[in-house]
Every structure is written in structure tokens, then in C-alpha cells.
Amino acid sequence: MSYTREYLNKGREIIDVVEAQEPMIQEVAQLFADSILEGRMVHLFGSGHSRIMVEEMWPRYGSFPGFNPIVELSLSFHNLVIGSNGQRQAMFLENVPGFAARILRNFDITAVDTALIISSSGCNVVPIEMAEELQKRKVKVVALVSSKHLEGSTSKRADGKKLIDFADYVLDTGAPLGDAMIYVDGLDTPVSPGSTLGGVLLINTVKAEVAAILQKNGKSPKVLSSGKIIGDARAAELFEAAYDEHAHIMAKLYQNVGPQNF
Template sequence: MSYTQTYLDRCQELLDGVRQQEKTIQQVAEHFAKSILAGRMVHVFGSGHSRIMVEEMWPRYGSFPGFNPIVELSLTFHNLVVGANGQRQAMFLENVPNFASQILRNFDLSENDSALVISSSGCNIVPIEMAEIFQSKGIKTVGLISKKHSEASTSKKSDGKKLQDFCDFVLDSGAPIGDAMVQIDGLETPVAPGSTVGSCMLINSIKAEVASLLTQAGYPPKVLTAGAVVGAEKAASLFQAAYDEHGHRIAKMYAENGVPSYVSDPNSAK
């Protein structure tokens, strides 16, 4: 058997694992749709390579407004690898206590919001504290982890708690311990990770269920769609409408954030 076939077989196992989570996926979609229909947003956060799943949710073809992609560049800027803005710094910052509170300080959170936090290990401090803050504010919080990898890993948080300890729902990418899925003859360590594959299937399953719920409610989403599908004029119209709706939604996240000013509250002290 080729290594390609081995990897694809492992991916089939991930697909089977996602199928088994359909009930949870639908429950998650119901909460996300409720937030979107309320004019609020689903906050989506991932550090490190989990950023991939944030951008998979929105904005890209086949996606729609209602999601707030929180991507902190200091935690996700990997392409330089070493030197200034290198990977070492990103991995260090991912475990700095109270960093999450500084990120979320920028948003006026509401109980009508919901949240999705992605972390394969569920053991790094920033994503854990993100979920902890969301849940403390009454926000329905979903964690996306690799259960096997998380269970075999040690939390960096001082109290030992992991991402799933602060989530109302937990989804499992199905990736193995260490993520990599293919053992090469003569090579000590495995290659070819699977968490991105499993996680992207979960992300897009949620997305499809939410789109259905919004459409059933009479508010079909404005989906970013290629001109090859709907024609250039319609595609351009959808893009502009979707981006404008995102702007309208995100404006609510800033309007009354933090310390009141005469701009946010005319009755505040000068």
C-alpha cells in the first residue's frame, strides 16, 4: 500500500468520526443560527494553525456573514518561521496568561452571541482563557479539539483545566495523538497531520446546517459565490452585500465597548 493510500484511509476514518457527531453539529448550528438571526455574531477563534479553521468559516467562497473571525497575527504569523515575528514567539505568546482578555477587551460581548474556539490539543492558555471568558459571559461556547491528542496532553494552564472544561459543546476532529497520521519506514516520527482535514469537515458541516436554518427562518444568507456559478454581476452583488452585512454586524461589537464616551453615550460625563 502506498503512503498516499494510507493517508487517505486515515482521512476516511476522520470522515466517519465526523458523521457520528451529526447530532452535536446540528445542536451547535441551532445556537449559531439563533445568534445570527438576533443580529449578533458567532465569534470564531483559533491560534497557531487553528487559524485555518477560522478563515474556513468566513470569509471565503461558500460562506456568509454572521461570524466574527478573530485572528491575532502575533499568534498565527508562521511564514517567517525564525527571526522577527517567528514561530518561537508565536508559540510563547500562545501561553501567556491574560492575553485572551486583552483580545476580547476590543469587543462588546453579549449573551446573544455564541462562540467557537479551535485548539487541537485544547491545552494552550490563550484558547482556554478565550473559552473561559466567553462562557463566563453567558455565551454558548463550542470547542473543537482532537480528543485523543488532548487527553494525552498536559494543560499549560496553572489549574490544569483544558479548553473542553469551558465549553457547552465539544467537537472532535478525530486526529490521533500528535496529529500526524502516516508512519514512514525508516523514519522515527510520523508525518502528514489530520486535524485540519477533520476540523474543516466539521466547520463546513456546521456552515451548511446554519445556512439551512437561516433560510428556513426567512433570512437566506448572502453567500460569497463565484462568478462561474452565478455570473459576474450577481457574484459582485453578493460580495458587496455580504461584506456590508458583516460591517453592520461588527459595528455592534464596537459601538458600546469599554469605557463610555460622549460618542457612545451622550449622557456620559465630559
């Protein structure tokens, strides 16, 4: 069997894992839709490559307002790999206690909000503390992890707690321990990870279910769409309307930040 076919077969196994979670996907979608229907946000957070899932949810074609993508560049801008803004610094910072609280200090978060925290291992400090801090604010937290990788990994927190210890719901990407899925002959280290594949499947199944709930409840989502499908004029209209709606909801996250004595 070719390595291409092997990866595709393992990808089909990941699809099966995601499919088996359909009841949980629908439950999570209802949770997120409830926040959006109340005019609030679903907060999204992931460090490192988990930011891919944040940006997959919003903003991009086929997505809509209602999500707050918290992407901290110091934790995820590692395109240069080494030197300034390199991977070493990002991997160090994602295990600095207290960083999550400083990030959330920028937002007025309420119990009506919900959150999706993405971490393949569920063992790095900042994503764990992000979930912990949100739960302190009575926010319902969904963790998106690779269960096998999480179970086989050791938490970087001193108390040993993992992301799922601060989650109300857990979604599993179906990726294996170590993430990479393909062993090449003569190479003792596997290549080609699977968590992104499972994560994107989960993000977009949840997204579709949320859109259906919003539509059913009279709040048609303003979907960023291609002019090739709906015409350039309609696409431009939706583009402006979606970003305007996002701005208006985001404004609520800033208007009561901090002590109200200024």
C-alpha cells in the same frame, strides 16, 4: 500499501468520526444560527494553525456573514518561521495568561453571541482563557478539538484545566494523539497530520446546517459565490452585500465598548 493510500484510508476514518457527530453538529448549527438570526455574531478564535479553521468558516467562497473571525497575528503569523514574527514567539505568546482578556476587551460581547474556539490539543493557555472569558460573559462556547490529542496532552495552565472545561459543546476532529498519522519506513517521527482534515469537515458541515436554518427562517444568507456559477453581476452584488452586512453587524461589537462616559 502506498503512503498516499494509507493517508486516504485514515482520512476516511476521520470522516466516520465526523459523521458520528451529526446530532451534535446540528445542535451547534442551531446555536450559531440563533445568534445570527438575532443580528449578533458567532465569534471564532484559533491560535497557530487553528486559524485555518477560522478562515475556513468566513470569509471565503461558500461562506456568509454572521461570524467574527478573531485572528491575532502575533499568535498565527509565523510564515517567516524564524526571526521577527517567527514561530518561537507565537508559541510563547499563546501561553501568556491574560492575553485572551486583552483581545476580548476590544469587543462589546453579549449573551446572545456564541463562540467557536479551535485548538487541537485544547491545552494552550490563550484558547482556554478565551473560552473562559466568553463563558464569564454568558456566551455559549463550542470547542473544536482533537479528543485523543487532548486526552493525551497536559494543559499549560497552572490549574491543569483544558479547553473542554470551559465549553458547552465539543466537536472532535478525529485526529490521533500527536496529530500526524503516517509512519514512513526508517523514520521514527510520523508525518501528515489529520486535525485540519477533520476540522474542515466539521466547519463546513456546521456551515451548511446554519445556512439551511437561516434560509428556513426567512434570512437568506448572502453567500460569497463564484461568477462561474451565478454570473459575474450576481457574484459582485453578493460580494458587496455580504461585506456590507458583516460591517453592520461588526459595528454593534464596537458601539458600546468600554465605559460610556466619554
